[in-house]
Amino acid sequence: MHRPPSAEAEVADELAVVRPALLPRYEAALPGARAAVLSRLWRGLAHDPLPWVTRREQGGDGLTLHLRDGRRLHGPRPDPYATGAYVTVVRLDETDYDDPARLVTGLAVPHSASFAGELGHSVASLALSRAGQEGVRDTWPDRDWEWEQRVVDGHPFHPTCRSRPGFSVAEQLAYGPEHRPLVELGLVPVRARECLVTGEWPAALRDGRHLVLPVHPWQAAHVLKRSCEERRVAHPLMSLRTLALPGGPHVKTSLSARLTSSVRDISLPSVAASALLSDFAAVPAARADGLLHVTRTLGAAAAGSPDFAAVLRQSPQEYAGGGERVLPVAALATTGLPGSPGWLAGFARLTLAVGLRLLELGVALEAHGQNLLVVLSAAGEPVRLVYRDLADIRVSPARLARHGIAVPELPARMVTDDEDALRRKLFGSLVAGALAGAAGSGGALAAALQTAVRDLPPSPDLTALRTEPLPAKALTLMRLSPHTPGDQWARLPNPLC
Known part of the structure; x- marks a missing residue:
């Protein structure tokens, strides 16, 4: 029976076209990426209240999970707070798995097929992220966005720490903060009367009776289906959808893609409450003995949809x-x-x-x-x-x-x-x-x-x-x-x- 190509193979094929020089380092990074994602997955299997795990049994050689259907899943003694790639193999009955996507496919529990796909993407994207890091950490950065871009592996405990479904390899290289790109935000004018606005929307992003909303290029191409004639260069931060404007604020954009657990839009209630919430948070923060600052929301706007919104925040710098x-x-x-x-x-x-x-x-x-x-x-x-x-x-x-x-x-x-x-x-x-x-x-x-x-x-x-x-x-x-x-x-x- 024909098997569809794995996410690892798909990324390799695309990389051979768009950045062939990176391919050897990507392939070398794959075993470590599998272990990193498998370690995160094993933490969840060992500790989450999964309905199909009936009993967990600690032993001298590790942990055994007894499954509802009679099978047994065995792996090393878990450290729920470890962030390294300490799990390289997990055994399901008599079969060893070093690939988290194949392990979840073998488990065949409800929704495992879609989760296995996400895990495959996580491994491949993590290997791609690690492939481009040669010499990056030799010195300490001075600028805030450079610190953000040093976080290569994503969420330290989430099995889909680097899953980016819907992003091609070229788009990951163009927009992923760990690849250190410059991103051209689209600037889209919208009639002010058609927008929900809170806070002070800056004069630099106004044009007569129009507000100018920054739009992530992935969102413009895949969700809004429009081109942007005007653009402004920015540096992507850890969350990918938030970017630092040189010399200016941070811009949180709508990005209707699933990153780790959630689809990242900007809800209309959050736009409506943003200025009020920002003012409120300053009150308890002022009672923390000078040990806490909360970045202020400068302005938020939405053009009638969570898919077309932006929030401007102070830079923590x-x-x-x-x-x-x-x-x-x-x-x-x-x-x-x-x-x-x-x-x-x-x-x-x-x-x-x-x-x-x-x-x-x-x-x-x-x-x-x-x-x-x-x-x-x-x-x-x-x-x-x-x-x-x-x-x-x-x-x-x-x-x-x-x-x-x-x-x-x-x-x-x-x-x-x-x-x-x-x-x-x-x-x-x-x-x-x-x-x-x-x-x-x-x-x-x-x-x-x-x-x-x-x-x-x-x-x-x-x-x-x-x-x-x-x-x-x-x-x-x-x-x-x-x-x-x-x-x-x-x-x-x-x-x-």
Whole structure:
């Protein structure tokens, strides 16, 4: 029976045409990319509440998953906080798998075919991303977008960390931040009366009675089906759809493609609430003892659709003083700094102090490695934090009221007094995400947390962090249950216990 070509082969064929010099490095990177994605997948299989796993059994040689149909899946003892490619083979009954896409195909569980396709794309795109990195990390960057582009492997724990379905190889090379391209944003004039606008839309992006909306070129070609006569060069950031204008703000564009878990548009409610939310966030941030800045939303506009919208934000670089650098937490692994136990403990103390303080006030940040940035002193010490992108925070009216902070009219999905939901949002993103990603292993994370929490003021939230299983998004379960809305959660072993 004829088998369709794999994503790895498809990328190789395209690469041979558009960038043949890169092909040998791409092929050499494939085994490491398979192991990196397989390691992320194994974390999900080992810890997510998958309905077809009936029992998990630890043994001297690893972990065995007993499946509902009687089969057994065996792999190494999982470290839920490891970011390296430590899993090279997983055995399903008597068959060994070193390819995550083939493993999921072999599992043959509901929705496994589509998930296997995403995993195949993730491996191929990850190998392509790694292929172009020769000599890139020899020096520390000075500009914010250069730090963003050092994050090559994408999400540290998501099996589809580099899946970009709908992007050709040429488009990945042209738009992917890890390939360090210059992207020409389209500038599309739209009648102002036809737009939803909040904040101050700048004069530079107005033309008489028209607003000029920046449009990502992929979106223009594949979704809006239009050409853009005027363009402006920008540098793509970690999220791919957000770009830095030279000397100007960051531009978040609509990009109706699935990246990791979600299709990345800009909802009309988020445009409507953006200015109000930006003003509101400044209030609790001001009570964090000068340790937190929140980038302001300058303006947001939508031309009647989530597919045609843009948000302008301050560059985090504006919060750096003389000799300081601002970089996303996801980029810390490229600096070598977290390799020092003392540095990592100090960083953990800073982030937990700020996160728990905001949570006490009534704001749960989604402080993963992309949204959370750290200000480093000239000596490389963590001194302050910067937070960006307020679209997925959670806000507690009851907690805010206790501290005399008024609650604005926010989208309903952001508002909750559920203690578990608030703690999941912060602990799942900050501890199981940003801090674990910086630490790189469960042992390093545990040591840093144990030192950090000694100096933190007691609170019910801190008690929960120290004593309860650590929440983390069940990313594998979420990709295998695509019709279940919202986040689903796993409970990881607490490194503080």
